[in-house]
Amino acid sequence: xxxxxxxxxxxxxxxxxxxxxxxxxIHLPEKVAVSTRLKVAHAIALTGYTPNxxxxxxxxxxxxxxxxVAPDIGDPNFSSILVGLENEARAHGYxxxxxxxxxxxxxxxxYLKFFSSNQAAGMILFTGILPFGHQTMTARLxxxxxxxxxxxxxxxxxxxxxxxxxxxxxxxxxxxxxxxRIAFIxxxxxxxxxxxxxxxxxxxxxxxxxxxxSRIVLDGDGTIESGRLAVDQLFLRDTLPTAFMCVNDQTAIxxxxxxxxxxxxxxxxxxxTGFDDVPQAAFxxxxxxxxxxxxxxxxxxxxxxxxxxxxxxxxxxxEILLRPDVVVRNSVGPPRRL
Amino acid sequence: xxxxxxxxxxxxxxxxxxxxxxxxxIHLPEKVAVSTRLKVAHAIALTGYTPNxxxxxxxxxxxxxxxxVAPDIGDPNFSSILVGLENEARAHGYxxxxxxxxxxxxxxxxYLKFFSSNQAAGMILFTGILPFGHQTMTARLxxxxxxxxxxxxxxxxxxxxxxxxxxxxxxxxxxxxxxxRIAFIxxxxxxxxxxxxxxxxxxxxxxxxxxxxSRIVLDGDGTIESGRLAVDQLFLRDTLPTAFMCVNDQTAIxxxxxxxxxxxxxxxxxxxTGFDDVPQAAFxxxxxxxxxxxxxxxxxxxxxxxxxxxxxxxxxxxEILLRPDVVVRNSVGPPRRL
DNA sequence: GGCGTAAATGTAAACCTTTACATGAGAAAT
DNA sequence: ATTTCTCATGTAAAGGTTTACATTTACGCC
Numbered sequence: 192x193x194x195x196x197x198x199x200x201x202x203x204x205x206x207x208x209x210x211x212x213x214x215x216x217i218h219l220p221e222k223v224a225v226s227t228r229l230k231v232a233h234a235i236a237l238t239g240y241t242p243n244x245x246x247x248x249x250x251x252x253x254x255x256x257x258x259x260v261a262p263d264i265g266d267p268n269f270s271s272i273l274v275g276l277e278n279e280a281r282a283h284g285y286x287x288x289x290x291x292x293x294x295x296x297x298x299x300x301x302y303l304k305f306f307s308s309n310q311a312a313g314m315i316l317f318t319g320i321l322p323f324g325h326q327t328m329t330a331r332l333x334x335x336x337x338x339x340x341x342x343x344x345x346x347x348x349x350x351x352x353x354x355x356x357x358x359x360x361x362x363x364x365x366x367x368x369x370x371x372r373i374a375f376i377x378x379x380x381x382x383x384x385x386x387x388x389x390x391x392x393x394x395x396x397x398x399x400x401x402x403x404x405s406r407i408v409l410d411g412d413g414t415i416e417s418g419r420l421a422v423d424q425l426f427l428r429d430t431l432p433t434a435f436m437c438v439n440d441q442t443a444i445x446x447x448x449x450x451x452x453x454x455x456x457x458x459x460x461x462x463x464t465g466f467d468d469v470p471q472a473a474f475x476x477x478x479x480x481x482x483x484x485x486x487x488x489x490x491x492x493x494x495x496x497x498x499x500x501x502x503x504x505x506x507x508x509x510e511i512l513l514r515p516d517v518v519v520r521n522s523v524g525p526p527r528r529l
Numbered sequence: 530x531x532x533x534x535x536x537x538x539x540x541x542x543x544x545x546x547x548x549x550x551x552x553x554x555i556h557l558p559e560k561v562a563v564s565t566r567l568k569v570a571h572a573i574a575l576t577g578y579t580p581n582x583x584x585x586x587x588x589x590x591x592x593x594x595x596x597x598v599a600p601d602i603g604d605p606n607f608s609s610i611l612v613g614l615e616n617e618a619r620a621h622g623y624x625x626x627x628x629x630x631x632x633x634x635x636x637x638x639x640y641l642k643f644f645s646s647n648q649a650a651g652m653i654l655f656t657g658i659l660p661f662g663h664q665t666m667t668a669r670l671x672x673x674x675x676x677x678x679x680x681x682x683x684x685x686x687x688x689x690x691x692x693x694x695x696x697x698x699x700x701x702x703x704x705x706x707x708x709x710r711i712a713f714i715x716x717x718x719x720x721x722x723x724x725x726x727x728x729x730x731x732x733x734x735x736x737x738x739x740x741x742x743s744r745i746v747l748d749g750d751g752t753i754e755s756g757r758l759a760v761d762q763l764f765l766r767d768t769l770p771t772a773f774m775c776v777n778d779q780t781a782i783x784x785x786x787x788x789x790x791x792x793x794x795x796x797x798x799x800x801x802t803g804f805d806d807v808p809q810a811a812f813x814x815x816x817x818x819x820x821x822x823x824x825x826x827x828x829x830x831x832x833x834x835x836x837x838x839x840x841x842x843x844x845x846x847x848e849i850l851l852r853p854d855v856v857v858r859n860s861v862g863p864p865r866r867l
Numbered sequence: 868g869g870c871g872t873a874a875a876t877g878t879a880a881a882c883c884t885t886t887a888c889a890t891g892a893g894a895a896a897t
Numbered sequence: 898a899t900t901t902c903t904c905a906t907g908t909a910a911a912g913g914t915t916t917a918c919a920t921t922t923a924c925g926c927c
Contacts, residue, residue, distance in 0.1 A: 196645060198913060209877045214915060224875060241645035245587040246913035249882050254583065256626070256648075264615070265608045265808075274602050277629060286643065288594070288624050291615065305624065307534060307579035309883095310594075415812070444812060451814065470603075471809050474753070474782060476789065536883060547907045552885060562905060584883035587912050647913095 197238035206234035256286045261317035264291045267469040275490020292322045299323045306333045313497045319382045334500040338493045340384035348509035350493040357482040357515030358391025361464045365434045366399045374432035376421045379410035418445020433526035440465035458524030478520030535576035544572035592650045594624045599655035602629045605807040613828020644671045651835045672838040676831045678722035686847035688831040695820040695853030696729025699802045703772045704737045707863045712770035714759045717748035756783020771864035778803035796862030816858030
């Protein structure tokens with residue numbers, strides 16, 4: 192009825208109990224008699240009371256916000272993981288705060304203030320690198336979980352996809368179609384995820400008994416442009432691959448654009464595979480055959496792990512690798528007979 | 530030095546002043562003598578003090594968080610606006626909290642708790658509709674700014690693009706190429722942005738003296754699939770358009786896929802335009818000619834407007850329309866001679 | 868009836884700020 | 898020399914919660 196929001200005191204007055212009892216009725220219901228519990232519930236309904244989160248956080252010394260830090264919010268991989276994170280957080284009464292660093296360590300440091308000012312309880316990190324200057328590295332970090340790729344510097348639990356297995360599936364698909372000369376277009380940036388994908392590729396080639404001599408490895412930087420570039424570079428060589436296995440979808444898209452621009456048909460002349468299954472992959476012409484990251488699930492598991500960390504429960508495991516699935520579209524076919 | 534974070538009291542002790550003076554030195558520096566200001570600054574540097582945001586918000590009854598509510602985080606239009614929002618917010622000491630409703634009013638109501646619990650000071654709305662049940666509609670809303678499209682029900686300030694002008698530019702482009710039979714593929718969902726785009730299209734056709742009889746209007750729901758469907762429907766008719774003007778890029782992409790699937794070449798056989806300039810538009814084959822929404826700028830302006838609202842400054846204007854630019858790629862050409 | 872025990876509830880302190888009001892000192896005005 | 902004013906600073910309350918500790922109540926048992 193009053194115009195300012197109801198406080199615990201209003202509830203206590205109406206329920207004719209002390210504020211302590213109200214607080215207990217909410218947070219430790221088993222500690223309060225059923226009859227009073229009912230009175231309190233009624234008073235809460237009557238007043239529309241919602242606990243003041245600031246007062247609560249102040250008293251508890253813990254907030255109910257999770258900071259999600261990504262190098263770039265616009266990354267096509269970002270949004271669906273974020274959905275998974277947010278759903279899980281909300282289900283547990285947490286809110287999601289977002290920050291993006293544009294790969295700028297200075298920016299990363301700015302986000303630390305959310306912790307020093309007690310506004311966030313934990314952090315989800317998209318970068319494979321702690322986005323903080325080295326001076327702050329020594330200060331203890333808030334509870335943190337890495338997502339999508341392991342965090343380079345600092346024993347942080349991590350949820351991602353099994354890159355090794357995924358890459359292996361991709362290369363096996365190509366081999367099954369009959370390809371023997373497969374180029375791996377990698378990413379020179381030193382991210383563990385990319386290294387693992389390359390290892391998976393090589394493991395597959397090894398298993399198929401494909402000689403080292405006929406392998407081609409080229410490194411880009413994971414952008415569409417670098418995929419295009421890789422094609423240009425390969426065409427300077429005397430022997431071409433029949434298939435391109437790309438470290439991610441962006442690269443694969445670049446490769447496809449490069450090949451199409453040169454007048455080649457995919458998959459008749461060359462086969463191409465990607466990794467990630469970004470939304471765009473489905474709408475390429477032809478559709479890009481790729482390895483799906485179960486993004487929603489990754490987000491969900493990462494948030495679960497973080498919440499475990501926050502509740503001081505020893506987490507069951509500190510590295511969760513999800514199973515990647517092959518998404519077959521039309522960018523892979525048998526190699527062209529020469 | 531101590532392991533728990535420094536409080537204002539620690540700073541006061543070191544600076545040999547009272548906590549009130551420290552607070553003033555921070556927030557009202559002109560009220561404190563230069564010499565003490567220096568002592569305080571030194572003590573802050575020494576302790577690494579950051580004000581506890583919860584205590585501050587509690588005392589002030591105002592938080593420094595802005596809730597951003599979108600129907601779908603995955604929307605390709607979302608992320609770059611978010612970047613603009615976040616940059617501007619951070620520059621003013623605000624954090625950005627995110628929520629997504631999946632067009633579910635129930636979800637929207639859940640996010641209201643951030644206001645009743647004093648965790649957010651204002652809101653940015655992506656939906657054209659207040660995502661709350663009607664019961665809460667009567668309760669006063671927190672300060673809110675709409676983004677991207679006007680908010681349907683409730684005199685809320687809004688920042689977007691001039692849809693009318695953008696649509697007009699698109700249709701003029703087609704007319705300049707020589708098209709006379711132009712199909713407008715719209716969106717039946719009752720969003721003002723879409724209605725305006727259609728009006729802009731018709732204004733352009735009127736101005737060019739193109740008779741009503743030769744106009745074709747079809748309504749989808751703004752998805753890729755609905756673009757495909759529109760093509761199918763049009764091919765049942767006796768007279769086909771030479772150009773498709775689509776209400777958004779998703780629809781245009783669907784139209785392109787539909788036409789390509791039927792063996793037609795774009796832009797030789799048909800021209801297509803979109804609206805939005807989503808990232809995917811650039812990577813279609815051919816590239817989609819479209820109208821760009823200056824998304825970063827929209828976010829920036831929207832946040833500025835909201836911050837004005839929060840600081841009780843009467844905002845300069847309550848509707849900001851940005852100028853849309855034509856992005857010419859390769860999906861438009863002269864009509865085919867019959 | 869007296870005592871011990873357990874369960875339910877209440878009291879009050881603490882979390883960290885901001886700010887109205889009080890205090891004190893020094894300068895200007897009388 | 899006294900009063901008045903201004904400026905810098907300090908004191909203490911308030912904001913809404915949670916929770917350790919104290920208190921009350923009820924009950925069972927000897």
